[in-house]
Amino acid sequence: MKKIVSKVTVFLFMLSISLSGIETNAYAGTISGTTSGTGTANIAKERIYGNDRIDTSLKISQKGWKDGSGTVIIAQGYGYADALCAAPLAKKNNAPIILSGQDSLSSNAISEIKRLKAAKAFVIGGEASLSDNIISQLKGIEISDVQRLGGQNRYETSVKVAQNLGSVSNVVVTSGAGYADSLSIAPIAASKGMPILLSESSSLPDVVSSYIKSVNPGKTYVIGGSSSIGDSVKNSLPNSQRIGGATRFATNLAILQNFKSDLDFEKIYIAEGDGPTGSEFADALSGSALAAQKSAPMVLVYKTISSDMADFIKESIYKDTTLIALGGTSVVPDTILSQIEGLFNGVSTEVLNALSGAIDKTLEKGIEDEWQALGVARYGVTVPSNYLTNLKKNIKSMLNQPTDYERITLALMSIGQDPTNFEGINFIEKIYNNKELSDQGINAYVFALIALDSGDFEIPKNSVNTRDSLISGILEQKTNDGGWSYGGVTADPDMTAMALTALAPYASSNSDVKQAVNKAFDRLSSIQENDGGYSSWGTANSESASQVIIALCANGVDPGSEKFTKNGKTPVDSLLSYQVSGGGFCHVKGGGYNSMATEQAVQALEAYKMFKEGAGGIYTFK
Structure with missing residues (x-):
């Protein structure tokens, strides 16, 4: 039984890592900061x-x-x-x-x-x-x-x-x-x-x-x-x-x-x-x-x-x-x-050092996938040119399921490429006219919505997937306890957090979304552990904390708020406790460097930093 649970857990973490993305504007020339989370900074x-x-x-x-x-x-x-x-x-x-x-x-x-x-x-x-x-x-x-x-x-x-x-x-x-x-x-x-x-x-x-x-x-x-x-x-x-x-x-x-x-x-x-x-x-x-x-x-x-x-x-x-x-x-x-x-803007030295160390370790080991490239780009470091070269070379073999189009759309946006015309492929059209979203499950709906919103892309009225249909598809798959799960009957923090990130832009204008979001945050608060972190499928891990941080920041909720502070610890505190010597993060405490855990930690800490700076959502490229 332990072996079966372990396999399921690894699968779900690989799934969540393949669906979590980040965004950036490549640093060049002048970049102006924006009002911080405290409403004071306009650093340029x-x-x-x-x-x-x-x-x-x-x-x-x-x-x-x-x-x-x-x-x-x-x-x-x-x-x-x-x-x-x-x-x-x-x-x-x-x-x-x-x-x-x-x-x-x-x-x-x-x-x-x-x-x-x-x-x-x-x-x-x-x-x-x-x-x-x-x-x-x-x-x-x-x-x-x-x-x-x-x-x-x-x-x-x-x-x-x-x-x-x-x-x-x-x-x-x-x-x-x-x-x-x-x-x-x-x-x-x-x-x-x-x-x-x-x-x-x-x-x-x-x-x-x-x-x-x-x-x-x-x-x-x-x-x-x-x-x-x-x-x-x-x-x-x-x-x-x-x-x-x-x-x-x-x-x-x-x-x-x-x-x-x-x-x-x-x-x-x-x-x-x-x-x-x-x-x-x-x-x-x-x-x-x-x-x-x-x-x-x-x-x-x-x-x-x-x-x-x-x-x-x-x-x-x-x-x-x-x-x-x-x-x-x-x-x-x-x-x-x-x-x-x-x-x-109020981001602690500990957070900044952890983020810097994770980026350095990622670059040291080399960019191996889209999410690592996104993390490096979002941090403001130039992504090695061979990433784009390899992406162009291998793009057709990489497109096998809906989330591939969604994941690569976010990657393209992050490095300044046009997802409506990349190597002759319109990734946005492949998302809104994809008839196979339901085959891949809730995650395909979630990241379809995130990808389409990342650049506020226009969706034709007669499309297979509209924003309204994607929102409905997400809401219909709520668990009875107020969250979301990939294949389970009770809320899983990872999938719940990802759904909350996707729904964030609609909570203020759609009453059904607002109600679902509020219940989901109540659920995330109730299952939070005493160290401020989370367990998924019975295993305490860093990725769950990362996804919750991303979701909180996307919805304008401070991860350090009272609701998400347990025993004096926040999700950020929990995530930082998974750092490993030499830079990066582990999956479970006591483990060594883990590339997937590090990718998600980078996303989470970037989302938190952006939240503190008032710099918008981590998936927003507009």
Whole structure:
């Protein structure tokens, strides 16, 4: 008997996983957030990027200096040494920082300088950094005023740049042996008119010391820990204050905390601050001039964002803040922007980390089916191109029953494909004129309705299946105890939840639907277990909790509401308890990673995140 039940349970879970879907709008350019579940957030997300670091600097220039600029700053794009101190000079001259290779400006860079109508250019660094050929190129496009600001080394170069700022009140001293600390302070130093001076760890170069004595600053900000700038150097500086942390990211946070009152969080720039090559400074450097325009913070990340930084941003941002990633998704993942947005809207760090870990594990193992592709796409990560290639190649062999058309419709919608004409097939017509729905059972009715509503597709009046007939078909298959089941006589949480998700758009306008939905939610509440989760066919499992979360969110019910809190635990709490080490979810507690459980968990946590953000239903692509 146990073996029979086990087989039935596995079948039902495979059935539910094959019928649960999600949706997305592929992240590209600007994506505006919407009012959150608490009615406060309108976070927007942008990305400024090009094909490489030089192209990204040109995109930044185009973004920040749409009407042109009389001055342009040219800095080395592949070696940070001479370029770190450029931001204050750029701010003083209202100039963009355009990156270049050592030997010559690219044709695109020359075109951008022409667009700016620049009459003056500063070339940062000596000939070893930027050759004289670049100066010739600039003069060749009729920029007669070209000034090279370069010394014998990076330290003297930083002084040359500082001298061009004129009178200063305070100065910044940071390490010349790395780029991260300089980039953290750059927009702030620029907006406050403070020069960025480079130093060795154990001694202050004479040229820098002489400059500091000549300007007699009221305050010296020493950026970085004692391993970057030693205490002996700090103590030799006038009225010095160290701002630093144990890591470059901790220093970045300490800087933002120290100057918080001087920063405007209407825009937050996010750039890569570390990496395997040791030269991941370029986007933050060119972006520092743009950030300085509005005294905006520069946040440094590497693959992820620290929880401390995320919490700081959450506490600091406004309801209409724009998060701006500098560089492509390989340097600033979309997940970082989503995490910040989610925190602001009341999604816990635990949920966000669980979601991120599940996505990472899915990508690590490779996209194997539609639901994994949907989960990755909904999360805001680009689905590997081979998924669409394989889908086109195998599509005809995949269409054997009604739910195949329904499942693939949702997948196509999620990746921006047209289900009314994909490889010559009109999937929508194949759904509304399918005469075999009843052969597959309640699940075929449920996901036919979800698929047709996903894009608000028009259904001809003489169709075999209309929205009214699908709703009726679902309502007719209610169990006597107020839910739905696939082949059983009592409510099963999975099938009940899926039916509730399908009926969600109609509860407010159809009294029969409203009554059925209310009874079904009562039933789901009554069978909820003390850990906040659910059992299906006698087995406590993660998928049941996932489906209930999706249904609650689709109907505008907070999974954390009193009705669905048992012993202090919610369905979300229960689902999180199924996480496995290394990312992803298990089917039953104590089990290992399970791809089906992980797929459904991703859907559920995305639905919950969207609910908190007020971003609409998880199956809505309109």
